[in-house]
Amino acid sequence: MSINLKNLISVLDAKWIGLGTDIFVDHISIDSRSLQNGSETLFFALSGVNNDAHLYIPELIEKGVQNFVVHHIPKNSEGKANFLVVKNTLKALQQFAGYYRDIFDFPILGITGSNGKTIVKEWLNFLLSPDYNVIRSPKSYNSQVGVPLSVIAINEKHNLGIFEAGISTVNEMNKLENIVKPTIGVLTNIGPAHDEGFEHLEQKIKEKLLLFKKSKVIIYQKNKLVDQCLKVFSEQYPIKERELFSWSFSDNSADVFILEKENRNEKTTIQYQYQNEFFDLEIPFQDSASIENAISCLLVLLYFNYDFETIQGRMKMLYPVEMRLEVKNGINSCSIIDDSYSSDFQSLKIALDFLESQQKKNATKTVILSDIFQSGFSNEELYSKVAQLIADNKVNRVIGIGKTITSFKNKFPNIVTFENTAEFISKFESLNFNNETILIKGARSFQFEEIVSLLEEKTHETVLEINLDSISHNLNFFKAKLNPEVKIMVMVKAFGYGNGGLEIAKLLEHHKVDYLGVAFADEGISLKNGGIKLPIMVLNPESTSFPSIIQYQLEPEIYSIKGLNAFLKIAREKNLKNFPIHIKLDTGMHRLGFEENTIDELIETLKGNTTVRIQSVLSHMATSDEMKHYEFALSQINLFEKLSSKLISELSINPIRHILNTSGISNFPNEQYNMVRLGIGLYGVSNDPSEQKYLENVGTLKSIISQVRTIPANDSVGYGRRFMAEKETKIATIPIGYADGISRLWGNQVGFVTIKNQKAFIVGSVCMDMLMVDVSEIDCKEGDSVIIFGESPTVMEMAEALKTIPYEIMTSISQRVKRVFFR
Numbered sequence: 036m037s038i039n040l041k042n043l044i045s046v047l048d049a050k051w052i053g054l055g056t057d058i059f060v061d062h063i064s065i066d067s068r069s070l071q072n073g074s075e076t077l078f079f080a081l082s083g084v085n086n087d088a089h090l091y092i093p094e095l096i097e098k099g100v101q102n103f104v105v106h107h108i109p110k111n112s113e114g115k116a117n118f119l120v121v122k123n124t125l126k127a128l129q130q131f132a133g134y135y136r137d138i139f140d141f142p143i144l145g146i147t148g149s150n151g152k153t154i155v156k157e158w159l160n161f162l163l164s165p166d167y168n169v170i171r172s173p174k175s176y177n178s179q180v181g182v183p184l185s186v187i188a189i190n191e192k193h194n195l196g197i198f199e200a201g202i203s204t205v206n207e208m209n210k211l212e213n214i215v216k217p218t219i220g221v222l223t224n225i226g227p228a229h230d231e232g233f234e235h236l237e238q239k240i241k242e243k244l245l246l247f248k249k250s251k252v253i254i255y256q257k258n259k260l261v262d263q264c265l266k267v268f269s270e271q272y273p274i275k276e277r278e279l280f281s282w283s284f285s286d287n288s289a290d291v292f293i294l295e296k297e298n299r300n301e302k303t304t305i306q307y308q309y310q311n312e313f314f315d316l317e318i319p320f321q322d323s324a325s326i327e328n329a330i331s332c333l334l335v336l337l338y339f340n341y342d343f344e345t346i347q348g349r350m351k352m353l354y355p356v357e358m359r360l361e362v363k364n365g366i367n368s369c370s371i372i373d374d375s376y377s378s379d380f381q382s383l384k385i386a387l388d389f390l391e392s393q394q395k396k397n398a399t400k401t402v403i404l405s406d407i408f409q410s411g412f413s414n415e416e417l418y419s420k421v422a423q424l425i426a427d428n429k430v431n432r433v434i435g436i437g438k439t440i441t442s443f444k445n446k447f448p449n450i451v452t453f454e455n456t457a458e459f460i461s462k463f464e465s466l467n468f469n470n471e472t473i474l475i476k477g478a479r480s481f482q483f484e485e486i487v488s489l490l491e492e493k494t495h496e497t498v499l500e501i502n503l504d505s506i507s508h509n510l511n512f513f514k515a516k517l518n519p520e521v522k523i524m525v526m527v528k529a530f531g532y533g534n535g536g537l538e539i540a541k542l543l544e545h546h547k548v549d550y551l552g553v554a555f556a557d558e559g560i561s562l563k564n565g566g567i568k569l570p571i572m573v574l575n576p577e578s579t580s581f582p583s584i585i586q587y588q589l590e591p592e593i594y595s596i597k598g599l600n601a602f603l604k605i606a607r608e609k610n611l612k613n614f615p616i617h618i619k620l621d622t623g624m625h626r627l628g629f630e631e632n633t634i635d636e637l638i639e640t641l642k643g644n645t646t647v648r649i650q651s652v653l654s655h656m657a658t659s660d661e662m663k664h665y666e667f668a669l670s671q672i673n674l675f676e677k678l679s680s681k682l683i684s685e686l687s688i689n690p691i692r693h694i695l696n697t698s699g700i701s702n703f704p705n706e707q708y709n710m711v712r713l714g715i716g717l718y719g720v721s722n723d724p725s726e727q728k729y730l731e732n733v734g735t736l737k738s739i740i741s742q743v744r745t746i747p748a749n750d751s752v753g754y755g756r757r758f759m760a761e762k763e764t765k766i767a768t769i770p771i772g773y774a775d776g777i778s779r780l781w782g783n784q785v786g787f788v789t790i791k792n793q794k795a796f797i798v799g800s801v802c803m804d805m806l807m808v809d810v811s812e813i814d815c816k817e818g819d820s821v822i823i824f825g826e827s828p829t830v831m832e833m834a835e836a837l838k839t840i841p842y843e844i845m846t847s848i849s850q851r852v853k854r855v856f857f858r
Contacts, residue, residue: 037060037061039057040058040059043134047104047131048121048122048130049104049119051120052113052117053102053116054101054114058102058117059075060075060076061075062075063076063128063184064076064100065078065081065180066388068388069391070388070427070428071387071388071427072098072099073098073099073100077104079124079128079131080092080103081124081125082124083511086511089106089109092109093109101117102116103116104118105118105121106121128180129213132182132183132214133216135186136186136214137216139189139196141193141194141196142219143198143215144159144195144197144218145219145220146199146221147201147220147221147243147246148222148224148225149224149225149226149239150223150324151328151331152199153199154325154328155223155332157171158329162332163197165349167195168192168194169193170189171197172185172199173381174385177199177201179211182215185381186214198217202232202242202243204232205238205242208242208243208245208246211246212247216249217246217247219250219251220246220253221334221335222244222253223327224327224328225261236260244264244268250277251277252278253277253278253279253280254281254282254331255279255281256327256330257286257289258283280334280338282330290334291309291330291333292307292309293305294306298321301321302318303326305318305326314343316346316347318351319354320353329353336350356376357376360372360373360386361374362538363492363856364853364854365473366490366492367470368469368470369470369471369472371487371490372472373475373487374476375475375486377477378405378407378408380407380412380417380420387474389474390402397470399470399471400429400472400474401430401432401468402432402473402474403434403473404440404477405476405481406436406439406478407478408478414443418443430449432450433450433451434453434466435450435451436453436458436477437455437481438454451466496738497736497738497770497852497853498737498738498854499736499848499852499853499855500734500736500737500854500857501854501857502732502733502857503539503857505731505732505733506717506733509719509733512729512730513711513717516700517707517711520709521710521711522549522693523712524548524550524552524711525548525551525712525713525717526551526552526553526713526717527553537561538856540565540569541565544568544569549710550569551567551569551570551571551572552574552712553571553574554574554575555575556587556589559589560583560587560589563587563588570615571589572590572651573592576591581602582605592618592627592653593616595627595629596633596636602647603644603647613645613647618652618653619655620674620675622670622674622694623657624671628654634678634681638686642686651690651710652679653693653694653712654671656668656671656672656694656698656699659696659703660702692710693709693710695707695708697712697713697714697716697717697721698721699711700716701726715842717733718733719731719732720830720831720845732825734825735822735826736822736825737820737823738769738770738771738820738821739819739820740769740816740818740819741768741769742767742817743817744766745765745766746766747763748760748763752807753799753800753802753807754799754800757782758784758798758807767795767808767810768807769788771823772801772802772803772804773803774851775849776844778844782799782800782806784796785797785836786833788806788808788823789822789827790808790819791819794827796808796809824844
């Protein structure tokens, strides 16, 4: 639906400065990198602590964007576009979404809680979509920015909305309620997530209930505290005939009383009482979280007056929700973006933006796309819009699967179609996938997981999952500690601390960090070959690598007169001018660097030189993480100030200066100079326990159970019979060992893995390719997932037990372990 910008002046309380007011827009954007930005886009320039979208407005104007909501007009941009000037652009985005929401009048389900919001939303979409044209939040868009973007996707063809809302502290939910205005409220499980943002559980519940101020019904799990909060809430925000629709495992006064649960064959049968009748409901899950989420869905269906047969038939078909975009290595040097469980217009837009951010490795972009459901548009309009999206994102080829997309293939200039997945698979070999980034986007019914399996590079069943969202979170956590003008270098050496260098570098380039740091030239060359354009500093360059460093436009750290002369000799031979180098000073680490007694010779060597340019001067702190050595750390900083100032003065230069690493950022905030170097903190590890709770786990090392056996008392396990069973013991074998990076010291009941959320201690020695664990108390089977490290055990726990540091644990994981990246 097009919106006239003239109408928004009063809505946003904005001042209009621009080319004219009789202008219509039909696309809202907050991402300057999106290829979907165009002449009919209204761009909201959001500003954060370390990110300001106003910086990209001149670039966007050049690309054809003409309409902006800003809190100031960038220099030299006035008169080149239309600007709605507001005090706060995030507030303006939320005001716009609230205004847009009021255009529509149909039932809206609002879902909040600590856990289960996204799963309940996706399941309700599945359960209700046969009867409604549903608009829902894409992925887990439940934040102060995600909620307005979700609501803005409504169009006139929708007749039911399902939106989730998440908060982390007080004074947030009122803003989201003003946007969603749900008529039906669903409160999912209340747990410890974001506890630090609230004084106590009661405050958290009361804040979440604010989403339901206009709701005619609130669906929830009955308990004493929630009932108390609801009583207060209903008095504060009365609505005539508001219904409280509750369920419970223990309180038979609830509207739906769960009498019993029976788990069998990976399914659960629930017997429940409703309106004095008894019913049995089967769902394909056994874990308690899925059971609770399914019951929340059950109550929504009951509220909508579905009959028992329909409820039973649909809920038996519930499925695990995969809410992440995964990046996987594919056959023939392809990269695979796996989004094979959903196909709707809004999530396609998100996936295409992700495709753009991930296609540095391969220039060719391919999309495998099924028929699209629940768009709200007619098929004619929908596939016209999809074709335009594909064109805007410069996709090289499209493979359409489904009868509907096949019938509209004339809209796509670069498409080959198949009526079903089986037909595609039969022609797979003829499609010649090679050196492409392939987005696989399909509705669940098309079973695109079979396509993923065909395209995915085959490796063994142990994988290291890397959460790219957690990397973004941790980066922003540390950026928030920096002064606005301070640059940031991120260390991606040692294969990204074991997590995967190129993929993480792509994400960091997406976030516009200033520098990347690697240890050796070959690491930097690999990133450049992968398409990385950011400047890359090589910290430990050997003189033999200098020609390659110059060829690939890397920037060497120079730490000795010998190294400097060697580089200058090659630079002169190649007739270089102002090639960037970085001067390392030794202020007490005594590892690499110019010492104080060599500074005069360094200055003399560089005076009058035009071959190289000192891009930065740096040093390395030895004790930034140990406050007992605080005075020594200060002495390093003072010496760095003295020596770097001398270089600057006598050479008349103005380089970047940097001395702080991850711990230094937190412990020495007044010594940020022009740049800091973020390392282990990006990957979710801090030496400060009080800081650790704010970081998110990045890497989860997973495997599976290869075999389960039961051994009698007095039998042994593994080499050397180092474990002897004292009683009958159930043993599971896991296909991961010291060749994958698991220390042998972690064996013999020192360490453990997690299976079904329970600890399973390692018995016997860790073998080269396997380890064995005691699963006597765990109901598990072959093929079940195993967590080697991640949330439990953490790499910090492992490091402490092994008397080492998290760096060693992370960087030890073999490259034969497949890395899977997801968002």
